Amino acid sequence: xxSHKDLFLVQHLNIHQDGGESVKxxxxxxxxxxxxxxxxRLKSKPGFCEIPEGFSIDLYTLDEDNWTDGxxxxxxxxxxx
Numbered sequence: 024x025x026s027h028k029d030l031f032l033v034q035h036l037n038i039h040q041d042g043g044e045s046v047k048x049x050x051x052x053x054x055x056x057x058x059x060x061x062x063x064r065l066k067s068k069p070g071f072c073e074i075p076e077g078f079s080i081d082l083y084t085l086d087e088d089n090w091t092d093g094x095x096x097x098x099x100x101x102x103x104x
Contacts, residue, residue, distance in 0.1 A: 028085040031058035035065075035077045055080065 033049035049065065052058040058080045066075045083089060 028053075030083050030085055031055050032081045032083055033058045033061050034079050034081070035071060035074070036079065037070075037074050037077055049078075055082075 031052045031054065033052065035047045035049060037045040037047075039045070050058075050061055052061060062078045062080070065071045066078065071077070
């Protein structure tokens with residue numbers, strides 16, 4: 024049986040003025056240091072430099088469930104069905 028491996032997911036979130044969101048998956052890295060280096064490389068690039076606080080680094084473990092509670096879909100009144 025293999026051992027668990029921690030991975031670091033880097034994303035960038037931009038919340039638009041109209042309430043919409045754009046999420047960009049930057050990459051998955053083997054260490055927090057490598058994830059931080061990716062953020063450093065990108066934070067001066069067009070788009071990213073305008074929202075440097077949009078970066079997030081999340082720790083995940085390979086072969087482990089990360090969403091275990093199920094979910095509900097809530098639709099806005101008059102929205103698509």
